[in-house]
Amino acid sequence: MVAAGACAALPAMPGAARAQPVSRGEPVTASVSMSVNGENRTLQLDTRTTLLDALREHLHLTGTKKGCDHGQCGACTVIVDGQRINSCLTLAIMNQGVQVTTIEGLGTVDDLHPMQEAFVKHDGFQCGYCTPGQICSSVAVLDEIKAGIPSHVTADLTAPMAVSEAEIRERLSGNICRCGAYSNIVAAVSDVAGRQG
Amino acid sequence: MKFDKPAADNPIDRLQVVGKPLDRIDGPRKVTGTARYAYEQHDVVPGQAYGYVLGAGIAKGRIGAMDVEPARRAPGVIAVVTAKEAGALKKGKRNTARLLAGPEVEHYHQAVALVVAESFEQARAAASLIKVEYAAAEGAFDLKAAMNEAKKPEGDDPSLDDTKVGDFAGAFAAAPVKLDETYTTPDESHAMMEPHATLAAWEGERLTLWTSNQMVDWGVTDMATTLGIPKENIRIVSPFIGGGFGGKLFLRSDVLLAALGARAARRPVKVTLQRPLMINNTTHRPATVQRIRIGTTGEGKITAIAHESWSGDLPGGGPEVAVQQTRLLYAGANRMTAMRLAELDLPEGNAMRAPGEAPGLMALEMAMDEMAEKLGMDPIAFRLLNDTQVDPEKPERPFSMRRLDECFRVGSERFGWSRRSARPGQQRDGNWLVGIGVAAAFRNNLVMKSGARVSLDAQGIVTVETDMTDIGTGSYTIIGQTAAEMLGVGIDKVVVKLGDSAFPVSAGSGGQWGGNSSTAGVYAACVKLREAVAQKLGINSTEAIFANGEVKAGNRSLPLASAAEAGPLTGEDTIEYGDLDKTHQQSTFGAHFVEVAVDAATAETRIRRMLAVCAAGRILNPKTARSQVIGAMTMGAGAALMEELAVDKRRGFFVNHDLAGYEVPVHADIPHQEVVFLDETDPMSSPMKAKGVGELGICGVGAAVANAIYNATGVRVRDYPITLDKLLTRMPDAA
The missing domain is CATH 3.90.1170.50 (Aldehyde oxidase/xanthine dehydrogenase, a/b hammerhead)
Structure with a gap:
């Protein structure tokens, strides 16, 4: 299983440009194209660049945060092809042809996404550093529940899945908020879920 | 401005903007990822x-x-x-x-x-x-x-x-x-x-x-x-x-x-x-x-x-x-x-x-719980019996305001304290042993010198500049509310600029002094600006009322912005304190109530309910203040149940030095949290009559959790954090 999985990962990026042969001492770079917030972007990147650093340092989309760079905190959560991921745990070149939605793609100061609006209303943040990750995660969580994907606290796998505070808390537990806004974040997500019906 | 006499009535008392649960003014930037932090200044x-x-x-x-x-x-x-x-x-x-x-x-x-x-x-x-x-x-x-x-x-x-x-x-x-x-x-x-x-x-x-x-x-x-x-x-x-x-x-x-x-x-x-x-x-x-x-x-x-x-x-x-x-x-x-x-x-x-207080109260408030049990007394009654309105070391020195008793009374009613069993290990909910605990919250109110510059332009926009910081505390918002109240405008007419050493030196963010002190500095600067406006408009500044974007004196009423027609007006000042914090002990108070459930077989602890009742002077913004308190309660829950840097005693370092190894509370660890602020103003603290809450919220939480665990299980653990290994061998028979 494990070996097969590892092998399968290689052909998964056939579209990725072959690494450029480079002069001695220069980093190995590769070209990667992806859609970011609906816009096609092509970057020539050091192959060691994470998706997170591609967004922050190369596209200057700094709304996605680096809290730990090791997949421990969730601050870098973005939505890739409809699924939330930790963007620090994937190299940019592994994401050839994907569609990335970052916090900047959800809404703007003058036109907030309903989840962003709910976070403001319920004060679902304090310092604001985990917030883009919490919001991207929250948007994806509601989609996951809608799609019937169970979690650790889902009691009945055959019944229609419902949004509950327990489900929200469980599914958002990969997004740490050290300011401790959890109680308010659950209120914000529940508010949006309620409005979505 | 020297603050050396208790605050009298002042424009803040109008409470048109201050005291309202306004959304954070920096909120839209934070939720859209457009608030830029240090590493993001491309x-x-x-x-x-x-x-x-x-x-x-x-x-x-x-x-x-x-x-x-x-x-x-x-x-x-x-x-x-x-x-x-x-x-x-x-x-x-x-x-x-x-x-x-x-x-x-x-x-x-x-x-x-x-x-x-x-x-x-x-x-x-x-x-x-x-x-x-x-x-x-x-x-x-x-x-x-x-x-x-x-x-x-x-x-x-x-x-x-x-x-x-x-x-x-x-x-x-x-x-x-x-x-x-x-x-x-x-x-x-x-x-x-x-x-x-x-x-x-x-x-x-x-x-x-x-x-x-x-x-x-x-x-x-x-x-x-x-x-x-x-x-x-x-x-x-x-x-x-x-x-x-x-x-x-x-x-x-x-x-x-x-x-x-x-x-x-x-x-x-x-x-x-x-x-x-x-x-x-x-x-x-x-x-x-x-x-x-x-x-x-x-x-x-x-x-x-x-x-x-x-x-x-x-x-x-x-x-x-x-x-x-x-x-x-x-x-x-x-x-x-x-x-x-x-x-x-x-x-x-x-x-x-x-x-100091956070770890100190984790010990003291557990000791108080133990002592109450030895006496056969209710833990709240024991605390109230030993309440004091004066500094116990210097009885001639009163507290400026101390309503610890009311915090306990309001909290016990709201939380259902009377349903607590005095004997531990009595309440069962399926596999769970359930208990409730209480602790006092106490943190001193420190006052710090703080400066600000406030200006008014011809469009009626008020701009505040101070090197004060917002670390998630809500400084942007409460400073905006203060300036809006003082100049009689809506908060949408206020621009707040923080965190730049080119601006007047403020109290900064620490020791829960930031909210009260930095807004008091803005108050002082606004008083200066009000004087400049009144002078420009030919109005006696002591009679002037700033409200609804206008300045009124007697039967005259002029648009505030008109004062800046010929050019922006600026007021700059620093709040400094006399000895009111020496003649009077200034502190903030609270009571934390916690309900836990401990798995009878595994000794895993889950927090079910948390309530904090706080008495901390005027609450400048109940929404952001509440967030400070729930955040502190969350950190207190972490201290009680999981947070511990593991010391390698041979090599001399903290082993669990990342967010995978150093466990902090996550969503699933924290229930709905309730916060009540007693309605009060403390005229000894500053013209704002406010005190701090950001640290009060963590004070005592750890002990309240520990006392609830004891109430649930009858097992007293005096060595934080209270992880299941410390409970497991001493748990009551799971039968």
């Missing part, structure tokens, strides 16, 4: 290079040899900075250890080098090529082993002195009911979400630092000392701070290394501390061992109370002041406190949210 200077920090691999000793040449030759590398390249550096007065090691190493992960390269990936790869040979020295890393050699803390600070009132020993010996127990709290980490980060740019002799710092002026001052350059040559910009909790009060290695790196590279350089480096490289809350003795009459009146605390720090450091609340919280004629400091070679200990 466009402020061109040509930014990346720095990567290498930390020491030993806790104590010397660097014997360091070969940086392979790193220098690595692709993309622009410069490598070590102590050798850095030249003579001094140490800022608020740092205990130096920020760059070499040749001496004072603690594990103390920075030994910075590699500057064209990209982050190149800097990281090159840093791994540096070879360091260390000559490790013996160090002391075990608080319990070093306790016997611990000494009275040195220095002139009277708050570090031993205290004695009456005859503790005699009264304790004679007391019919007594408790003598020892409690321990572990080393803890701030673990704020944004790692320390700085972008440094030199322009000739002038240095600009975009960084993440709670105390802008302390940063400038200590940086000037460290580099040996004039303070005027340094500008710090810190508009958004991704959490601090005391961990960003001081100048840290990211700032110094970015500046040194930028000097060596002749380019702007940005540095962020890698998450696995942060915990040992920066400061932490030190572990404590605390002995508490309480003696009472048979009816529960405290006649003797003693609190002693042992903690450790690097040479030249200070103690965790865990005894300070015990000097003020409960009555009792005979009392003593003492702190002893051991020299340890662990990373630097320093302030973390409610330094």
